[in-house]
Amino acid sequence: MCSLVRALAGSVAVTLLFGGCSALTGGSGSGGERVVAAFYPLAWVTGRVAGENYPVTNLTQPGGEPHDLELSIKETADVEQAPLVVFEHGFQPAVDAAVDQNAEGEVVDVADAIDLRPFADHSDVGHGADDGHEHGDLDPHFWLDPLLMADVADAVADELSSLDPDHADEYATNAAAVRTELTTLDREYAEGLADCSLDTVVVNHDAFGYLSRYGLHLEPIVGLTPEAEPTPADLARLQELVRTEHITTVFAESLGSPKAAESLAGDLGVKVEVLDPIEGLSDRTADQDYLSLMRQNLERLQEANQCRTP
Numbered sequence: 354m355c356s357l358v359r360a361l362a363g364s365v366a367v368t369l370l371f372g373g374c375s376a377l378t379g380g381s382g383s384g385g386e387r388v389v390a391a392f393y394p395l396a397w398v399t400g401r402v403a404g405e406n407y408p409v410t411n412l413t414q415p416g417g418e419p420h421d422l423e424l425s426i427k428e429t430a431d432v433e434q435a436p437l438v439v440f441e442h443g444f445q446p447a448v449d450a451a452v453d454q455n456a457e458g459e460v461v462d463v464a465d466a467i468d469l470r471p472f473a474d475h476s477d478v479g480h481g482a483d484d485g486h487e488h489g490d491l492d493p494h495f496w497l498d499p500l501l502m503a504d505v506a507d508a509v510a511d512e513l514s515s516l517d518p519d520h521a522d523e524y525a526t527n528a529a530a531v532r533t534e535l536t537t538l539d540r541e542y543a544e545g546l547a548d549c550s551l552d553t554v555v556v557n558h559d560a561f562g563y564l565s566r567y568g569l570h571l572e573p574i575v576g577l578t579p580e581a582e583p584t585p586a587d588l589a590r591l592q593e594l595v596r597t598e599h600i601t602t603v604f605a606e607s608l609g610s611p612k613a614a615e616s617l618a619g620d621l622g623v624k625v626e627v628l629d630p631i632e633g634l635s636d637r638t639a640d641q642d643y644l645s646l647m648r649q650n651l652e653r654l655q656e657a658n659q660c661r662t663p
Contacts, residue, residue, distance in 0.1 A: 398531065444493040
C-alpha cells in the first residue's frame with residue numbers, strides 16, 4: 354500500500370491512502386500518535402519530556418546533515434499528521450516550508466521559545482560558499498548551551514500538557530528532571546573551562562558560538578556551511594593565529610568532511626580532533642546521546658586548551 358502511495362504522488366489518491374501508511378508505521382503512544390522533531394537535539398529533548406506517552410519521529414536521519422535536509426513524501430505526511438511538531442524556524446528551509454504548508458497540529462518553534470544570540474563577528478572569514486543558508490544575524494546552534502536546552506524542555510512540556518492534560522504533571526516532572534541534568538552539565542562546563550592556558554579554539558565551521566559563554570574564543574575555518582572551502586586568506590590568517598597563540602589542536606566535526614581541518618593542521622604540525630556540533634548522530638556516535646557527546650566535547654576542549662580540572 355505504501356509503495357502505491359508513492360507511485361501516485363501528486364494525485365488525489367495520495368490523500369486517501371496516506372492514512373493506511375501511517376497505520377502501518379505509526380507508534381504506540383497516546384492514540385498511536387507520534388510527535389515530530391526536526392533534528393537530533395530537538396528529538397532528544399522532546400523524547401525526554403514526552404516519555405512513553407508520545408514516540409518521537411526525527412525528520413533528520415542519523416548521519417544526515419540537517420542544514421541540507423529534503424523531506425520525503427512520508428516525512429511531509431508525518432509533519433501534517435503529527436499532533437505536535439518541534440522545529441527551529443530558519444535552520445532547515447524544507448522543514449519551515451512543510452510546517453507552513455502542511456502542519457495541522459500544534460507547533461513549537463524554538464526560535465520563539467528561547468533567546469537566540471547573534472553570531473560573533475567573523476567578518477574576516479570567507480562566506481562566499483554559504484549561499485543558500487539564510488540564518489540572518491542570529492546563531493541557530495543554541496543547543497550547545499545546556500540552559501537554553503532546558504528552556505526548550507519547558508516549552509515542549511507546556512505544549513504537551515495542553516495537548517494531553519491527563520499527563521500534564523508527568524510532562525512537568527520530566528522537564529524539571531531534564532533541567533536538573535542540564536544545569537549540572539552547565540556547571541561542569543563552567544568549572545572545567547575556568548582555568549585554562551589557552552582560550553582560542555579553531556573549529557571547522559561557525560557552529561560553536563554558544564560555547565563562548567564559558568570564556569572560549571571560537572575561530573571557524575569556514576562560515577556556516579560545513580563543506581565550504583576556506584579561502585587562501587582564511588588559511589593564512591588562521592596559520593598565523595595558531596602559531597602566535599601556540600594552539601595545539603584544530604577541530605574537525607563528526608558529520609562534516611575533515612579536509613579543511615586536516616589541511617590546516619598538517620601545514621602546522623598540530624593535532625586534529627573531533628568537536629561534535631551535535632546536529633545529529635552518526636554511525637560512530639550511534640550509542641551516545643546529547644549528554645555524553647557534550648561531556649566528550651568538554652574533555653577534548655580541556656585537553657586542547659590545557660585546562661586544569663577542579
